[in-house]
Amino acid sequence: MAATSILLSVALLCCSLTSAISVKFHGGRLNSNEDDAIAFLNEYNTEYGALVNQYVIASWNYETNLTDENANAVAVAGGVAGAYYEEASATASTFDTTNFSEDTKRQLSYLDSVSLEAAESEELYNILSDMANIYGTYQACRSNPMTGVKECMYLEPELTELMAQVGNYEDHLWAWQAWHNGVGRQLRPLYLRYVELKNKEAQLNGYADYGDQWRQKYETTEMETIVQDLYVQVEPLYKQLHAYIRRKLYDTYGPDKIDLRGPLPAHLLGDMWGRFWVNLNSIAIPFPEKPSTDPSPEMIRQNYTVERMFQTGNQFYTSMGLLPVPDTFWNLSMLEKPTDGREVACHATAWDFYDGKDFRIRMCTKVVFEDFQTVHHELGHIQYYMQYAFQPLNFRDGANDGFHEAVGELMAMSFSTTKHLNAIGLLNVPDDPDVDMNFLLFQALNTISTLPFHLTQDTWRWSMFRGDIPLEELNDNYWAEKARVVGVAPPVGRDPALDLDITAIYHVCNDFDMIRYFMRTFYQYQFNEVLCQAAGHTGPLYKCDFYNSTAAGDALAEMLKLGASKPWQDAMEALTGQRDILATPLLNYFEPLRAWLEAENIKNGDYIGWDIPPKQLVNKEFAPHLKEKMQQKLGLSPARESPSPRLRKNRMSSDIRPALHNVRL
Structure with a gap:
């Protein structure tokens, strides 16, 4: 059966399955009973969570084996989940939330979404699939x-x-x-x-x-x-x-x-x-x-394997009292590029299967230090997923996308310090300001x-x-x-x-x-200052290592557990004690390098x-008629203004793909 006709069939089937929700809660007028809303959300979390789980499984199967058959399976699972979501969104719109608690209002707000009509929704899905395949x-x-x-x-x-x-x-x-x-x-x-x-x-x-x-x-x-x-x-x-x-x-x-x-x-x-x-x-x-701060040669000399890289990364997190990855992670993840002839998507990604227990990484890992850093970054996403797994479905996300990226990058940065690499036997470098400058320049090439x-x-x-x-x-x-x-x-x-x-x-x-990656860099250094204080670190920030600090782990976990249940400013305040995003922690971290670069560039006479x-x-500014022509092409009104701010939508609303957090490369 063609993918299009399959989608139409499953959409009709799913609508019939979810009509009970509509019958139960649609009363012909706005429903102001919060108990009804909570009952609806509980049902939604159970039923939609199961459908999204099946969709993520199908997506995983496709991206680890890029075949037409697997692509069709994604379309089928997406059609079922999408149809359910549409029905649930319609039901959510029947509630008058004026007197509801903030938690209930926020959960319902993620369901306030309208999708394209079926033909255009199908077209958009196919375009995204084709682009990913190319x-x-x-x-x-x-x-x-x-x-x-x-x-x-x-x-x-x-x-x-x-x-x-x-x-x-x-x-x-x-x-x-x-x-x-x-x-x-x-x-x-x-x-x-x-x-x-x-x-x-x-x-x-x-x-x-x-x-x-x-x-x-x-x-x-x-x-x-x-x-x-x-x-x-x-x-x-x-x-x-x-x-x-x-x-x-x-x-x-x-x-x-x-x-x-x-x-x-x-x-x-x-x-x-x-x-x-x-x-x-x-x-x-x-x-x-001076001695290099790149441990790649030592990794080779010590016969590091990809599995050992991930085990070392997992141990970094558990040393802080954070959660270990589940046993299934090791059995179900794709940590290396397959050698059986399959075409796969290699871009490093961390996956949440939305069942509270299945978390995986897909990565074509090589035994080099750059990938070792990426391993720690990806495990940061996994840690975030696991910490907020108890939250309702619509809150299983980062405080914002930048937060999700910052957590992994923060941990990769701490792992990369000469102090930590010395501690785990991958470096043997002295306490030397020249070596410190080598390290700071390397960090700048990765962030600034x-x-x-x-x-x-x-x-x-x-x-x-x-x-x-x-x-x-x-x-x-x-x-x-x-x-x-x-x-x-x-x-x-x-x-x-x-x-x-x-x-x-x-x-x-x-x-x-x-x-998200721009914002994460500022969050990363802001979080770093606070966790260094929690870990009892003294001295330059670029020497701070959280390894074995359960105090730093506890502080981080408290923020991670919030997921998307609060505005990001609340999550920021929970960890740092203030609500604004700042550039000063980043600038403080790199101040020694800035001074060195400035002197070096002056010495070389560089522009x-x-x-x-x-x-x-x-x-x-382009000619008005050209700008208007482009806006008409995109179906936009040139005079349209941005509406007042709204709460973020559930990323799974319009094209129910899971919020996979993609990094690096």
């Missing part, structure tokens, strides 16, 4: 420059490993162009239709556009101002790092490849997107004659380098969702913003009619915002900032 299965092929034999490479691990190497300019150029042309050009038409459908769905739910819906997950109308204010405070540090790295690339690739006053070439920054710069550490390390990247990924998409950018200018405008804010440029010319390079990263083509070629000065 991304997960694409291979870049060429004749091997040494042997002449044709070789084909997936993103994981081959292209990723190639991009991580430093020194071969032409290899990087080939890989970057092959990936962005091969993936981005296929995704462009699908993505443009996705934007139309997501905007339409957002407007059905009272938002101005899909970007407005994303921002209001943070329960404020000031999100655009907040992120810009935060970035202004850290931009001077980023520009010092940018100038330093540009000099190191100049020393490596020469003056014909690197302009000491220009933006950085996007293909030379250590990964496919220039997102994390950690793989540049070999050329950027401040004191290369990402801030403008993550910011522009979403500020640009917010503009695009609003219809501010003409269709014919999308890719040029994207690179203009990258040049202006990030100081990065594409290595080759791009075709404005064919290319849409922003789509060629996992998060964009899989419908995830990326401002701070970058000159932008005139052709990339595209960030401007």
